[in-house]
Amino acid sequence: MKDQIRLSGSFKIATGILIGIGLVAFIAGFITDPDRTWANYLLNNYYFLMLALGAAFFIALQHISQAGWSAAFMRVGEAMAGYIPVAAIFFLLIIFGIHSLYEWSHPDAAAHDELIAHKIPYLNVPFFYIRMILYFALWILMIWLIRKASLRADQEGGLHWFHKSEHYSKILIFILAVTVSLSAVDWIKSIDVHWFSTLFALKNFVASFYHGVAILVLIVFLLHSKGYFEFLSGYHLHDFSRYIFMLAIVWGYFWFTQFMLIWYGNIPEETVYYVSRWGVGWKTLFFAEIVINWFIPFAVLLPTRTSRSKPVIFSVVILLIIGHYIDLYMQIIPGTTGMLQFGFIEAGTFLGFAGLFALTTGYWLSKAPLIPKNHPYLGESLEHHF
Amino acid sequence: MSSSHLIGVFEDESGLVKAVEEIREKDLKIEEVFTPYPVHEVIHAMGTKSKLQVFAYFYGLFGALAVLAFLYWTSVIDWPINYGGKPFNSFPSFIIITIILTIFIVTVSSLATFSGRAKLWPGKQHKIYDLRATDDKFVIVVSKDKTDPEKLSTIQGIMKAHGAVEIREEEA
Numbered sequence: 001m002k003d004q005i006r007l008s009g010s011f012k013i014a015t016g017i018l019i020g021i022g023l024v025a026f027i028a029g030f031i032t033d034p035d036r037t038w039a040n041y042l043l044n045n046y047y048f049l050m051l052a053l054g055a056a057f058f059i060a061l062q063h064i065s066q067a068g069w070s071a072a073f074m075r076v077g078e079a080m081a082g083y084i085p086v087a088a089i090f091f092l093l094i095i096f097g098i099h100s101l102y103e104w105s106h107p108d109a110a111a112h113d114e115l116i117a118h119k120i121p122y123l124n125v126p127f128f129y130i131r132m133i134l135y136f137a138l139w140i141l142m143i144w145l146i147r148k149a150s151l152r153a154d155q156e157g158g159l160h161w162f163h164k165s166e167h168y169s170k171i172l173i174f175i176l177a178v179t180v181s182l183s184a185v186d187w188i189k190s191i192d193v194h195w196f197s198t199l200f201a202l203k204n205f206v207a208s209f210y211h212g213v214a215i216l217v218l219i220v221f222l223l224h225s226k227g228y229f230e231f232l233s234g235y236h237l238h239d240f241s242r243y244i245f246m247l248a249i250v251w252g253y254f255w256f257t258q259f260m261l262i263w264y265g266n267i268p269e270e271t272v273y274y275v276s277r278w279g280v281g282w283k284t285l286f287f288a289e290i291v292i293n294w295f296i297p298f299a300v301l302l303p304t305r306t307s308r309s310k311p312v313i314f315s316v317v318i319l320l321i322i323g324h325y326i327d328l329y330m331q332i333i334p335g336t337t338g339m340l341q342f343g344f345i346e347a348g349t350f351l352g353f354a355g356l357f358a359l360t361t362g363y364w365l366s367k368a369p370l371i372p373k374n375h376p377y378l379g380e381s382l383e384h385h386f
Numbered sequence: 387m388s389s390s391h392l393i394g395v396f397e398d399e400s401g402l403v404k405a406v407e408e409i410r411e412k413d414l415k416i417e418e419v420f421t422p423y424p425v426h427e428v429i430h431a432m433g434t435k436s437k438l439q440v441f442a443y444f445y446g447l448f449g450a451l452a453v454l455a456f457l458y459w460t461s462v463i464d465w466p467i468n469y470g471g472k473p474f475n476s477f478p479s480f481i482i483i484t485i486i487l488t489i490f491i492v493t494v495s496s497l498a499t500f501s502g503r504a505k506l507w508p509g510k511q512h513k514i515y516d517l518r519a520t521d522d523k524f525v526i527v528v529s530k531d532k533t534d535p536e537k538l539s540t541i542q543g544i545m546k547a548h549g550a551v552e553i554r555e556e557e558a
């Protein structure tokens with residue numbers, strides 16, 4: 001079985017070009033429009049961090065539920081989670097653009113704004129950084145432990161490391177539940193510092209799981225087309241699409257719940273968020289977001305036949321890449337630049353981060369055999385049927 | 387109604403599935419298979435296709451549209467009341483009721499369809515060929531009336547070859 005990945009030269013060149021485009025877009029952006037560039041920097045960094053966290057949550061979930069079918073795909077999730085340290089570096093660099101992004105970070109913001117003054121004990125620059133470092137430290141530690149357990153199991157076999165990863169996964173899930181929610185509030189929601197929503201963090205948590213799984217499926221498909229995972233059957237595809245289908249519903253549920261509660265409550269400090277996303281042009285994106293992220297996956301993956309078809313799932317996943325971008329675009333851009341624009345800066349930063357994410361994931365995939373060979377449920381995963 | 391049956395009892399599902407597959411390959415008819423828990427391979431091997439999902443889909447479509455129409459009729463046409471300045475046709479607030487009632491309608495009508503199709507109703511005395519099929523045995527039932535008498539021995543042979551622990555004929 002072909003299970004050792006070697007990064008081909010063309011892959012390295014392709015990702016290198018993408019990162020180059022990103023750098024050019026970034027430098028050009030800094031000269032022409034720093035505010036807009038920082039907003040895109042945050043957007044794309046958070047975009048790919050969410051994918052990594054979603055993948056980490058996915059593998060943790062497979063470990064604690066002792067899922068059999070997914071045992072062969074664990075390395076893909078581990079490799080995606082390997083992007084977290086890279087994202088950490090980029091997040092720490094936000095210190096240079098913090099004033100472009102967050103209104104509360106201005107030293108005089110509290111003086112003439114009662115609401116910000118009230119939130120300053122939590123939302124201040126030093127504490128913001130302490131929390132950020134704490135989140136990343138916890139994530140990297142737990143991902144490293146799970147990865148180590150998985151690699152040690154490859155060498156030593158037995159059930160010891162299997163139980164160990166389950167144990168780590170329990171801790172990771174608990175950590176993720178708290179930190180992903182808090183980090184979404186810190187990094188994204190605090191852009192709209194005057195806005196209140198209790199569902200925001202949960203919605204982003206689900207979005208991260210949802211789109212993380214979608215990208216995991218995409219990577220599995222890409223590897224499959226290169227000749228890896230030759231055991232991939234309709235049953236695996238069905239389980240993957242059930243994951244996407246189920247998470248589409250959960251995502252749509254939280255998206256709608258947040259909207260409906262605010263619409264129904266009709267309190268000015270809550271509705272302001274949607275008012276600024278209801279203008280000319282924004283309204284199209286607003287509806288595109290729910291159609292792409294909920295309606296299309298839901299409708300397309302409903303029948304059994306389409307949910308076992310690789311081209312169909314592939315198209316849905318490609319669509320979800322756009323859907324995830326729109327989701328974050330709607331959360332970040334209105335509060336920062338407030339201008340609906342998509343040009344070289346937007347496209348370039350996205351491509352740059354995408355290249356970096358692909359390179360990091362590829363690097364981690366190439367560091368270990370693709371199939372965890374001593375996983376106790378490996379046989380069940382290879383022969384998966386129902 | 388009197389009928390006679392050939393009953394094969396298996397210890398495990400893999401033997402059962404193989405026997406079902408082989409009997410069906412020979413174009414012979416199996417009346418029914420009983421297992422203590424759902425075995426998906428048996429459904430595949432029996433080649434039965436269920437249309438219940440299609441029915442459920444249309445029940446859902448009908449349910450959602452019917453509930454939305456009902457809500458529109460009550461709150462816009464028949465008895466419009468101004469709640470907190472909201473428009474009469476408050477579509478977002480209809481959604482939750484629509485979801486819940488759609489699930490309810492789909493569940494109840496699918497259950498009714500399934501029961502009707504499977505000829506099940508409360509208090510029905512069902513023919514149980516082997517009580518152990520509710521415990522730890524897997525049972526294949528072949529109708530003797532609908533099968534060529536000389537083919538019966540073939541079926542018996544297939545059952546035996548795949549590890550049937552007991553094969554008996556029952557007249558009822």
